[in-house]
Amino acid sequence: xxxxxxxxxxAAHTVLEVGGxxxxxxxxxxxxxxxxxxxxxVTAVVVDLARVxxxxxxxxxxxxxxxxxxxxxxxxxxxxxxxxxxxxxxxxTALDQVLPLYPSVDAATAS
Amino acid sequence: xxxxxxxxTPEPAHVRTARLVGVAVARRAGVPDDQLxxxxxxxxxxxxxxxxxxxxxxxxxVVAVAFTDGDRYVVQVWDHAGxxxxxxxxxxxxxxxxxxxxxxxxxxxxxxxxxGGPGTEVQMAWPVRRASRLGR
Numbered sequence: 001x002x003x004x005x006x007x008x009x010x011a012a013h014t015v016l017e018v019g020g021x022x023x024x025x026x027x028x029x030x031x032x033x034x035x036x037x038x039x040x041x042v043t044a045v046v047v048d049l050a051r052v053x054x055x056x057x058x059x060x061x062x063x064x065x066x067x068x069x070x071x072x073x074x075x076x077x078x079x080x081x082x083x084x085x086x087x088x089x090x091x092x093t094a095l096d097q098v099l100p101l102y103p104s105v106d107a108a109t110a111s
Numbered sequence: 112x113x114x115x116x117x118x119x120t121p122e123p124a125h126v127r128t129a130r131l132v133g134v135a136v137a138r139r140a141g142v143p144d145d146q147l148x149x150x151x152x153x154x155x156x157x158x159x160x161x162x163x164x165x166x167x168x169x170x171x172x173v174v175a176v177a178f179t180d181g182d183r184y185v186v187q188v189w190d191h192a193g194x195x196x197x198x199x200x201x202x203x204x205x206x207x208x209x210x211x212x213x214x215x216x217x218x219x220x221x222x223x224x225x226x227g228g229p230g231t232e233v234q235m236a237w238p239v240r241r242a243s244r245l246g247r
Contacts, residue, residue, distance in 0.1 A: 056156055064204060085148050
């Protein structure tokens with residue numbers, strides 16, 4: 001399944017809904033979209049992975065890079081993920097200690 | 112024992128094809144269903160690694176993959192890239208994360224230089240369930 005990207009605004013946060021597969025082929029499109037949001041002056045970005053059914057190390061790298069860029073731009077950044085297969089790869093790589101992970105959009109936008 | 116071989120130009124778009132083929136062969140080989148997500152991720156990581164190694168040195172030669180259904184399910188991925196020049200911080204992060212993932216999810220993993228030339232071979236193996244192989 002190809003990557004799908006859609007944005008909506010929730011409680012002054014821009015939520016980027018990601019669907020499909022985030023891999024070595026599609027991850028650059030995700031990086032580009034997050035960069036566009038930050039460059040446009042968005043100050044709170046939440047990446048919602050609820051509809052992602054596969055993600056590889058390239059996708060993880062994009063999220064870590066986005067978290068860093070958001071910090072440099074003075075924006076907040078969060079990742080919504082509740083799927084166990086994805087949480088497992090965050091834990092294996094210890095990136096659950098680096099990225100702000102939330103179980104739901106409500107939790108991410110309330111922080 | 113049966114082997115499915117795949118060769119592809121080093122383009123990221125083809126990694127998904129390799130994942131799909133690899134999981135299909137794994138299922139037929141009798142890899143338990145609860146391990147197929149890890150097989151899919153591992154094949155993707157190994158193939159993406161090979162593609163990235165070719166791309167960093169501008170090598171257009173094909174990446175080769177073999178999926179072998181035997182007493183174990185064995186996946187081999189070959190690249191032909193020499194040592195890499197400097198890579199960016201984000202590329203290095205992805206390399207490190209990919210290596211961590213492979214080491215964590217594949218119990219039987221070997222990465223070795225190719226004999227007689229530049230490049231590496233990644234070999235990964237998973238046990239198969241005999242009961243699921245009887246109905247073939």
